[in-house]
Amino acid sequence: MQTSAVADKNRIGLVDRLRVGPVICAEGYLFEFERRGYLQAGAFVPEVVLDHPELVAGLHREFVHAGSDVVEAFTYYAHREKLRLIGKEHLLEEMNRQALAIAKAVAKESGALFAGNICNTNVFVGDDDSKRTVRSMFEEQVGWAVEAGVDFVIGETFSWGEEALIALDVINQSGKPAVITMAIHQQAETREGWSPEEACARLEDQGADVVGLNCIRGPRTMLPLVAAIRQRVKGHVAALPVPYRTHDGEPSFQSLRDPAYHSLPGGRPFPTALDPFVCSRYEIADFAREAYDMGIRYLGVCCGAGPHHIRSMAEALGRTPPASRYTADMSKHAFLGTDSSLKAENREYVKEL
Numbered sequence: 001m002q003t004s005a006v007a008d009k010n011r012i013g014l015v016d017r018l019r020v021g022p023v024i025c026a027e028g029y030l031f032e033f034e035r036r037g038y039l040q041a042g043a044f045v046p047e048v049v050l051d052h053p054e055l056v057a058g059l060h061r062e063f064v065h066a067g068s069d070v071v072e073a074f075t076y077y078a079h080r081e082k083l084r085l086i087g088k089e090h091l092l093e094e095m096n097r098q099a100l101a102i103a104k105a106v107a108k109e110s111g112a113l114f115a116g117n118i119c120n121t122n123v124f125v126g127d128d129d130s131k132r133t134v135r136s137m138f139e140e141q142v143g144w145a146v147e148a149g150v151d152f153v154i155g156e157t158f159s160w161g162e163e164a165l166i167a168l169d170v171i172n173q174s175g176k177p178a179v180i181t182m183a184i185h186q187q188a189e190t191r192e193g194w195s196p197e198e199a200c201a202r203l204e205d206q207g208a209d210v211v212g213l214n215c216i217r218g219p220r221t222m223l224p225l226v227a228a229i230r231q232r233v234k235g236h237v238a239a240l241p242v243p244y245r246t247h248d249g250e251p252s253f254q255s256l257r258d259p260a261y262h263s264l265p266g267g268r269p270f271p272t273a274l275d276p277f278v279c280s281r282y283e284i285a286d287f288a289r290e291a292y293d294m295g296i297r298y299l300g301v302c303c304g305a306g307p308h309h310i311r312s313m314a315e316a317l318g319r320t321p322p323a324s325r326y327t328a329d330m331s332k333h334a335f336l337g338t339d340s341s342l343k344a345e346n347r348e349y350v351k352e353l
């Protein structure tokens with residue numbers, strides 16, 4: 001039984017791909033569809049999966065076109081607790097199966113890896129009762145993912161190390177490879193007080209194929225934490241920051257404050273007014289190079305990511321995804337360009353721009 005599970009892992013491809021180079025995983029579907037007007041901030045349930053499946057397929061394709069090696073099924077927060085909250089628990093299975101089918105189709109047509117996804121349940125509090133509830137929530141979602149034929153399962157944005165360990169155990173029992181990423185808020189520790197590297201070491205010991213961090217922190221405040229994780233664990237490390245300019249004083253995107261605008265609902269830019277803090281594509285490229293140079297191979301961008309970020313990350317790692325055909329070439333710009341056929345009068349006028 002165990003031998004066939006190991007053989008299955010080797011056949012599937014994530015681990016093999018990581019052995020020869022980086023794997024890029026685009027995330028951040030909730031934020032992107034909220035921004036576009038197809039799901040609601042606050043509840044953050046991926047209703048777009050049922051309401052507009054063609055748009056979900058389209059965004060998967062845009063991310064693959066930009067360089068994502070993974071099509072992650074949009075089942076983030078498509079779990080029992082979130083659907084209960086909006087009174088739509090009866091749609092749970094349909095939403096999961098639909099999201100998986102959409103992702104599978106795009107993975108098949110593009111050759112990308114097909115990933116299932118589970119995440120923090122928001123009901124874990126550490127007692128036996130919540131542990132049982134959380135496990136059953138993971139079991140139903142992982143079960144649907146396995147039936148859909150995923151290549152591996154991503155368990156993400158856990159702030160409780162113990163909840164992540166339960167997610168990992170459920171994925172392990174399915175025989176699929178597991179990528180587990182923790183979400184680290186202002187304090188550089190899990191909610192039970194483990195350091196990020198301690199949490200990742202425990203997850204690796206329990207059989208996770210890739211361990212690391214995603215979401216919550218921007219490139220600048222995630223890098224030092226993943227450096228410590230890289231030092232501590234033996235296997236593959238993941239780093240998928242949010243593309244926002246977090247810094248030592250405000251290390252998470254929830255803690256960012258906007259000195260230029262004082263009438264924000266709730267008093268903070270998170271989650272609907274983070275626009276002034278978005279990293280440029282060049283900052284994401286810098287992050288990708290720095291993380292890769294320290295030995296981190298599973299890379300991506302989370303909430304706030306756009307295809308331009310993913311393309312920039314891919315190119316920083318030496319790739320030329322299809323979208324690279326349209327990478328900026330300012331030599332052809334009418335005013336700022338250098339092409340000899342451009343009008344000298346316009347190139348002179350550049351000082352007035």
Ligand SMILES: [Zn+2]
Pocket residue numbers: 028214215216242302303
């Ligand atoms: Zn995120």
